[in-house]
Amino acid sequence: MKDLFEDLNEVQKQAVSTTEGPLMIIAGAGSGKTRVLTYRIAHLIDKGIDSFNILALTFTNKAAREMKERISSLIGGTEAKNLWMGTFHSVFARILRAEAQKLGFPSNFTIYDTQDSVNVIKKVIAEMQLDTDIYKPKQVLGRISTYKNNLITVRSYFNNPELIEADASAMRPKTGEIYRAYVERCFKSGAMDFDDLLLRTNELLTRFPEVLAKYQDRFRYIMVDEYQDTNHSQYLIVKALASRFENICVVGDDAQSIYAFRGANIKNILNFKKDYSDAKVIPLEQNYRSTQIIVEAANTVISQNKEQLDKNVWTSNPPGDKIPVYRALSDADEANYVAAEIFNLKVSQQKKNKNFAVLYRTNAQSRAIEEALRKKNIGYKVYGGLSFYQRKEIKDLLAYLRILVNPKDQEALLRIINYPTRGIGDTTVNKLIVGADKLGKSLDELLENLELYFPSLGLNKAAFDKLINFWTMIQSFQVLLKTEDVYEVAMKVAVTSGILRSLKEDDTPEGISRVENIQELMNSLQGFVEEQKQLDEGDPSLNHFLENIALASDLDSGEEEDDKVSLMTIHLAKGLEFPVVFLVGLEENLFPSQMSMNTRQELEEERRLFYVALTRAEEKAYFTYAITRFRWGKIVDGEPSRFMEEVGEKYMEVLNVNFVNSFKNNTGLDSDIFDDDFTPRNRKSLKPADSSTSGISNSPKKLKPISNATIANPIEGSISALNVGNQVLHDRFGRGEVISIEGDPDNAKAVIKFENEGEKKLLLKFAKLKVL
DNA sequence: ACATTCCCAGTTTTT
């Protein structure tokens, strides 16, 4: 057995060896957080603590799996066998399965994904005959989610005049009613949504002290990763479980909190010391991942945030390259540049595809990149977006399987009762629903005894027969499930239900791919069965399979071995690292997103997101932005993201802004601005980047007709003509006067006194200034 | 009851 401490620096050692009492590890980006966590767990077990008594909560399944593997390789798999490590959602889903009856849920409750939840809300809104323009299902669900994450149950909602008033004054007075109906419907369906997994756990631990005691006693050592992204509901669970032994270790980085939009509360980490007065705090500040340029650039940006804990992330790594900034003419140009650059680096530096990641703010941005990579025959994988299990054909087949496990799952039942079409139309289904409501029964109870209820439903004979046929088929699957494994059953379902047949009728490329997807689902079912059979305590049940995929993220399914460029949103990239990272779409209104510029808090979260993105890079980061971009089928103009301005020219190398022209046109500009630093080396950097790399010329003359505003190069229009004393107009800050100009031409900055915003120092190549 | 067409709204991020 190796010495666990030999691979660690002093601070890390301290973090690993502090096993008793509350501990907060503030782990800067790339500071070896995962290493500390895994070693700490290994150390605990090494010390003789039974792994049965350890609970480790991670943010993704992938992180959990990787950490488990690393622990196993440190101390051997059998030692760590009983360790509970997983996401909040999966760990507490497991506990809820064991205790569900106490809460009136079946132990095989279904887990609704967001789509399911939205569908339920839609139906509720329709039944209440509310206007979906006012009650937008997604928004309503978001509201409900916020309530749940803050432990506001339906009952406490109606006891809280402030909440009722808030919804009323937001012109949505029925929100509470929808909330009530939604919760009731989920309960009747034996279903929990994502938020329920946490909310119901809280309910379980509060209402049943003996249950709380049981798990408190079991989990004597608790670790929480990514603590900055826990929401109130999660916070309370951890607090309750840890309150007996207080051996709680939380790890996080407030600078990387990027999930406020789904209820994460950064106060949890900021207030840890208040919650546990004897808490130790250990900061991990040495970054082992990135070059100095990257670390310092990231620090510079994040230092603009007001709300944060003091820390000083540093690195002893080499300085590395400056961050190239590519100004693209369009999203396609941007994508071509990225693809060309990847191609070049593969040739010149023998890099592999998997050394690259392209990170973007929104999933929709992947398209252009994909196209460019395909053209150059560079293998890539897109993570996130529409995940495999969210595809219609997959959800359809899964709905059949869900019914078998939990016949009360109304969402699933309604999805398939007439798919593939079998003559059970809306009229029939509505009669069923109304009848079920009147009789106080669930749909499956009606179908189970249809002869009995038939007279009161007002159905015709034809409909009756079709329903009987349908339900008989479902029953036959249920019988099959008792003897056959889930793969066999799923195969039978796909064939007998007619799903496969109806999909095969469609021989368009999309149709063919749908059949392939079904095939792939079958493969994964087969893989699941085999894997579970091999495990000591494997559980090859259908129930278990469905839970796995309900809580799986797209990150989990990747075959790591493949040599592919990774394309993903920044959110998904959290916790990952790549030698070379392209940060694309750095434009105002895209990143930062236009939805997130209303309050300082929102903007600070975007800034943290930028920090996360930049710190994923080990050796080299690139910034790109496009001055025009296709968005919802239209071309829209973009201007450079403020985040580049915030990074500062010190760390960036602007590739392709045509300064030569602006120099020639220079008429009244103070000459000493250029005299300073205009050495040959700098002159070289002033040239536009080699346009052959992008395949598109940078020359303004060849610009596609875009709007006038875009053709007016901000540099030509501003630097050359800009003098101290000029009156200028800025898009965001309004009118102002130029106080001074400084710096070399490609990085000239001006201090401008704005009428309303006061004095600001702006990097001219990014500030879109209009001289008045 | 079902298929086809047409229109519109939406893009922030996810367990």
Add this chain to the structure above:
DNA sequence: CTGGGAATGT
């Protein structure tokens, strides 16, 4: 431009 949902036609 896409996908969902309504409207329309058979």
